[in-house]
Amino acid sequence: MNFSLTEEQDIAVDSFARFLQAEIKPIVDQYRGEKIPKKAMQKALKLLLPYGMGNGLVAEKFGGYGFDEVTIGLLFEQLAMVSPDISVMILIQMEVGMLLANAPTQIRDSHLAPLLEGDLIGCIGISEPDVGSNISEIKTHAKQDGEDWLISGEKCWISNGHYSDFIVVVSKGENGAASGLALFVVDRDMGYTSANIEKMGLNGQSTAQVFFDQVRVPAERMIAPPGQGLKTMLTLLQGSRPLVGLMAVAVAQCALNESISYAQERKQFGKVIAANQLIQARIADMSIRIEASRLLLYKALDHVHRGLRSDLQAAQAKLFATEAAVEVTRHALAIHGGNGITLEFPVQDLYRIAPILTVTEGTAEMQKLIIGRILLGVAAF
Ligand SMILES: Cc1cc2nc3c(=O)[nH]c(=O)nc-3n(C[C@H](O)[C@H](O)[C@H](O)COP(=O)(O)OP(=O)(O)OC[C@H]3O[C@@H](n4cnc5c(N)ncnc54)[C@H](O)[C@@H]3O)c2cc1C
Missing domain, CATH: 2.40.110.10 (Butyryl-CoA Dehydrogenase, subunit A, domain 2)
Structure with a gap:
């Protein structure tokens, strides 16, 4: 077992995080509270492509970058911290790319190539x-x-x-x-x-x-x-569910970061609220859920990367991480008191995103039923 990033992954994450602050955050700030127009979304997509976001999962022989799933996950988590909205667009582009990579040559020429250039949105x-x-x-x-x-x-x-x-x-x-x-x-x-x-x-x-x-x-x-469509989609979900889970990790990590800063500044009873044991208990709980989510998700992505059957790992990780994000954002709101529910503070936004992630790409209940079916050998749905 090796829990460290490779030197390449370390450098990639670091330079990508700096790029996101310089190039993507201004787009996010410009459209905060609004729908990002297609033109701006496409601009973000084209800026992100050199980092493998949108094209990274497709093999080089088909025009993609052929990154491994773990590296994609590391970069995707960074993107989702800066913009969950743009990360949804990127996730779907990557999923469509994977579907088209297995399509006949004619479709690869007409649709996959422009998708990977950011000229088409699928x-x-x-x-x-x-x-x-x-x-x-x-x-x-x-x-x-x-x-x-x-x-x-x-x-x-x-x-x-x-x-x-x-x-x-x-x-x-x-x-x-x-x-x-x-x-x-x-x-x-x-x-x-x-x-x-x-x-x-x-x-x-x-x-x-x-x-x-x-x-x-x-x-x-x-x-x-x-007769073949369902199987194709279910295979695709094994790789994409952990990425939805990483969006949940990103949302939860932002909620934790906001909560730590707030708790260190907000004073009640003559001291910062961070000095209260019950606040520390919340922060500890949040951090553990986030770290456990990450471990499950990167393990699932490693399974996918190694070509192993990954439906169990993907379902376990997606379920745990998305439910963890719901809990973590609830703690974040509580730590912020009344300020937490005002639109001025970002935690209310994170609190509204987290439950959405428990639904998309298969609800929490369906993940439980998938896990149950695999472990018990009998389908309950
Ligand atoms: C933001 C967002 C983006 C999405 N993007 C896409 C997309 O790009 N493409 C796409 O095709 N779909 C997309 N979806 C749809 C998503 O996959 C579905 O919403 C999801 O599969 C659940 O389906 P449903 O909403 O119809 O809920 P339902 O299936 O009606 O479920 C309702 C409730 O019943 C529960 N339930 C259902 N069956 C059982 C059972 N057998 N046992 C126990 N409980 C059960 C569910 O868990 C849920 O709590 C998206 C959804 C969201 C919210």
């Missing part, structure tokens, strides 16, 4: 108004019409949805004997539309509904045939 459409945890019950359907497919349905909660130039959409496909979930790459100009959803947090980026009304899609846009 998104992934699985969830629907009536379909969340029960992914196999997807209603959006693709019907064959001559050489083309006609896609109809509605997707919900789609990160990057309103920014997107194209979507990788999961549809129920019917194609002679084969049926089941298929994946299609659909361009916005083929006819899908989108509308943003306002949430309790993470409103700097786009979470959107996406609508398909008989959208005509050529056959070569199918990147997983009926």
Whole structure:
């Protein structure tokens, strides 16, 4: 076991953290409290690409940087500390890149190459108004019409949805004997539309509904045939769930940093509140949850990197880290007293982001059920 970073990782994290303060934080500050417009989001994306954020997970032979998952995690955690919103956009770009790297050459040329250059923003459409945890019950359907497919349905909660130039959409496909979930790459100009959803947090980026009304899609846009789409998505989630967990770590770490500074300055009863044992107990609890989350998450990413089956580790780590962030941000709010609930202090923002992370890419309950299924050998869902 080696818990140290390599020299390269140390240097990469350090220089990336400095770059984030110099180049990305000004964009974040400019749009604080607003949705970051697509142009500014794309500017951030292009600035981040030289650090592997957006292109780092795709192998070099396909035009990416081919970084290992642990290094990506280290950099991603830094980014999420500066901007959880931009980190969502980057996470989705990386996930789309992984899907397209396994697509036919034609799609790699037309979509993966510009995605990795930051010229196209992609998104992934699985969830629907009536379909969340029960992914196999997807209603959006693709019907064959001559050489083309006609896609109809509605997707919900789609990160990057309103920014997107194209979507990788999961549809129920019917194609002679084969049926089941298929994946299609659909361009916005083929006819899908989108509308943003306002949430309790993470409103700097786009979470959107996406609508398909008989959208005509050529056959070569199918990147997983009926029956293969679900497996492809579930494999992708093994690598991406730990990154959602690292967003939770970043949120929690910011809450801890804010709480330490506040406790060292705020005076009550003639002394700084940091000198109270009950405040110290909160700080200790927060720090332990964050550190334990990190260890679980980097272990999961190491599993993914080594090509091992990682669904158990990913679910354990994502569940623990996201629930830890909810607890840590609750402590942070308490340490800040009345100031904590004012918009002037950042902890209320962090407190509103943390629960969102327990839902996205599979709820806390579903992570428990995945863990239970693997350990007990019987599915309870
Ligand atoms: C910010 C954000 C971004 C997202 N981005 C994307 C995206 O880019 N693409 C995409 O496709 N989706 C995205 N999602 C959707 C996300 O994956 C779903 O919200 C999630 O899977 C839960 O689905 P649901 O909201 O329909 O909840 P439901 O499945 O309806 O669940 C409701 C509640 O019931 C519980 N529950 C459900 N089934 C069981 C069971 N068998 N046993 C016990 N409890 C159960 C759940 O845990 C939850 O507490 C995003 C969501 C959010 C909030």
